[in-house]
Amino acid sequence: MSQGRAGIRIALAGQPNVGKSTVFNMLTGLNQHVGNWPGKTVERREGHFEHHGEQVHIVDLPGAYCLTAASPEETVTRDFIIHEQPDVVMAVINAASLERNLYLVAELLALPTPVVLGLNMIDVAQQEGFEVEPRVLQAAIGIPVVPMIAAKGQGVHEFIDVALQVAREGAAEPHRPEIRADHRAVLEGLLTLVAPYVPSPYPADWVTLKLLEGDQEVTELMRDQLPPAVWERVNSVLLTHEDAIIAVASGRYDWIRRMTRAALKRPRAGRITRTQRIDAVATHPFLGLLVLAAVLAVIFGLTYSVGGPMQEWIQMHVVEGLAGWLGTALASGPDWLRGLLVDGVLGGVGTMLTFLPILAIFFASMALLEDVGYMARAAYVMDRFMHAIGLHGKSFMPLFLGFGCNVPAIMGARIIESRRARLITILLAPLVPCAARLAVLTVLAQVFFPDSAMLVTWLLTGLPLVVLAVLGVALNRLVIRGEQAAFIMEMPLYHLPNWRTIAILVWQRLLAFLHKAGTVILSVSVIVWALTVLPTGEIETSYMGIIGYWLEPLGRLMGLGWRPLVAILTSFVAKENAVATLGVLYNAGETASALAPALRAELSPAAGLAFLVTQMLFIPCVSTVAVIKQETGSWKWVFVNVGMLALLALLGGIVAFHVASWVL
Amino acid sequence: MILELLKLLAVGSSYTLTSLAEALDVSEALVEQMLTDLERGGYVSTADTSCAGQCAGCPSSGLCALLHGKRIWTVTAKGLQAAR
Incomplete structure (x- = not known):
């Protein structure tokens, strides 16, 4: 040779x-x-x-x-x-x-x-x-x-x-893989057709095999080489045997199995890795859910036990100190400037920033779970749980993406071929509590229920999922019937945490959060403040007061005044605004004081719970709504979604208030 | 073997590469190769687990890392039809 x-x-x-x-x-x-x-x-x-x-x-x-x-x-x-x-x-x-x-x-x-x-x-x-x-x-x-x-x-x-x-x-002829038996005749027929036209140095049998595999490069090569009449016949064979790719691949895998049957002995069944040992529990259909519940409880417990005192310290020594200093420094300045900085900026953004330690611990816990390899397991056991209760189908994978952010969840619905099922998935996706919504819940549960924040957060994290499951099961039976599909998820190996990676992740997320606090949250805080002082300077007769007057009847159904309802409304811009707006509205006209005592003084525990339930079920943020419009291509479905969630949030708040008033 | 995999997926459940490898008595790497072949033929599809730039500036966007970087496959209508 x-x-x-x-x-x-x-x-x-x-x-x-x-x-x-x-x-x-x-x-x-x-x-x-x-x-x-x-x-x-x-x-x-x-x-x-x-x-x-x-x-x-x-x-x-x-x-x-x-x-x-x-x-x-x-x-x-x-x-x-x-x-x-x-x-x-x-x-x-x-x-x-x-x-x-x-x-x-x-x-x-x-x-x-x-x-x-x-x-x-x-x-x-x-x-x-x-x-x-x-x-x-x-x-x-x-x-x-x-x-x-x-x-x-x-x-x-x-x-x-x-x-x-x-x-x-030279070498003896090897034992080559062969196409699956049911396609051999097709291969031979095709070879007869194309062999005379295969250009040198391409091997004719290889070209034929690649044609059946749908190899684009080889297909284009032969389309150029073959006379039109022959190409038409070849193309007809290829279209008829579109599944030949499976037959070719099957031949290879069967060959691999034959080759390794005697030559390869795999590790004994008793030899299991650490990852497999942990996964036996962490991805078990039932035990895995208990592990997930326990992990969440530990995260929330840690967040409140460590972050709570830090939040109070920042409120007392930083925000109130700064408010006092600003009040003194601006004593001779115009009232509107003092109001803007103390009530608008510090009341809104400042209040939000006091929760930075709580968010930092929450972000760090999530980053730790991600880094050690647990997060994929969490999604996996939830998927299995949802399959178990009957809500399955392709809608699930996009829904799981929603735990991070609802935007990719809605975009992920593109994998669903059926328009009807895709639409249902898009409409349900905002019910998956996104990270921002969870962060707000984590912060406000501490405000309303300082002694049982962990339990409340834990239960309310599950609430939208229960609503989603109930709606999903019903819709699955009625609409997405028969669309069952499997998922295969890649599980990373468990490993010891890399603290540097986690620190970088937390730092990046906090920086992004601070950026948002300095832009969107700041803008909304200032707008909300302006609406509370214009045109009269008195909140009761301000534009916000007028809005509140119209909202008050709804609020009464849930034991809420108009201020919490306005806070929920502003969360449409970004979920975190619910906290910032409460800060502005409850400090308006005063020096910035702690939000928690003011809220607890006005709202009963039942009303506090109603507020949190409403917040968890309320319409998603504006980015998500924009993506719903983009993906459905219709304002009608945007309004259906917003209307459905607003109604669910209202009903949820009413039920929570009345049940809690009876129980608590 | 690849058809066995497709039939398994057509049942409609959740799997990991490990559980599929155990079911087929092959290595996880080979299951991955089979999924690559099935994807090439349009029988399974991988999900885009990224935010696709939609959540730039979102403080929580990092938390989408829940599934970022993990590959997730699902069966297409063509895959279901072939399995049957």
Whole structure:
């Protein structure tokens, strides 16, 4: 094969991180050149060396999982083997991940270049409990297999010996994967049609296989090569057998199973990892929910026990101190300026900022759970729970995204094909308590229920989910019937927390929060303050007072005055405004004093609970509403959603007030 | 084997790569490869778990990290049809 050329040409192939570069570096030493593949940003490494007096040129192909041309690495790998026709392909595979690595081998064997296998990392495989038999694998595939530990230089010499021998003498026909039996006739028929037109150097059977797989590059190549009448026939076959991709892939996976059946022994069932041990409980359908409930209870408990005293300290020493200083400094200044800064800015933004410690602990707890790998499990057990109560279907995945923010939840509904089901999902998504809503709940539960904030927060976090489940089950039975679909979630391994990562995350979130406090929350606070003093300077006769007058009858149903209702209304701009507005409204006309005592003095516990329930069920923020409009393309559905949630919030508040008045 | 996976998914439940690997008696890496093949054929789809720039400036946007960076797959109508 190498006759007529200067030396032997080798292609070094393999999936990423299999030790291919180690082999390349050991073989070439300093005789290597690094550049880029023409027209690609993929690195091209080639070199040369002498082995037993024979000149060898070797090209290190980029790491590729398969040869589908879905990535530049895959394209480069297959184009090089087809067009440059090396004498042999040295495929390095990871013994610890044998099955997946054999997938690439299955694709390499479909090309005419002979392949030799370097079974690398056999030490790692042994450490992980795998037993791989190189000789059995060699007999099964029908190509040379050389065990190696490239990192220690073991087996590399033998690997190149075998490769050069195959390059010189050729190799026996390997046992290649075959397309699933029910599609063999289709493959043969197609091969007969296209073979006369396949341009050199493409192998006709490989081109046929790729056509059936729907490979875009090969399809375009053959569309240009085939006479229109033949292409029409070929295209008709491809359209009829659109599922052939499964048949081709099936052939490869069945081949992998056959190849590894005798050659690979997996770790014994008793050998389970720490992650599996923890997951046996954390992702258990029932125990997992208990774990999640306990984790939430610990987070809320920690948030209040540590953050509560810090919040009071900031209120007392920073905000009130600053308010006193401003009052004195502006004593001779205009009243409106003092009112704006003390009541508007400090009353709104200042009040919000006193809760910074509570938010910091909340953010840190979430970041910690994310970093150690628990968050994905939390979503997973919730998904299983929702499946268990009958609300399943594709709507669930988008809904879960809503725990972070409702915006991606609504956008995620695009994966649902049925318009009706998609619409239902979009309408339900705002009921998933987003992080901002949870943060407001965390803050205000402490204000209304200082002694039982943890329990209240814990229960109210579940409330919108219960409402969602009830609505969802009903809608699932009536509307999304039959649309069951599975989800597969990737679970990260558990690991010890990286405190630096967590600190950076918390810092970024607090910075973003401060930015919002200085922009949206500040603006709304100033507007709310202005509405409380204009035009008369008295809150009762102000524009806000007039709005409050109209809202008062609604508030009475829930034991609330107009001020809390206005606060809920302003949360439409951003959820955090509920707190800032309460700060402005309860300090208006006075020096900034603590919000909590003022609220507790005006509202009974039952009214406080009604306020929190209303806040949790109320319409989402303006960004979410805008996305609902964008995704539904209709104002009608925006109004339906806003109306539905406003009604739910009102009913929820009324029920909570009356039940709590009776119980408490 | 890949058809077995598709049939399993068509039942409609929640899985992890680990639970699927156990059910099919293969490695998680191979299940991942099968999902890649199924996605290429339009039989499963991956969900976009990012905010897609919509929540820039939102103080809570970082909390979307609940699922950020995790891959989630779901079966398409074509996948369900093929499984049946």
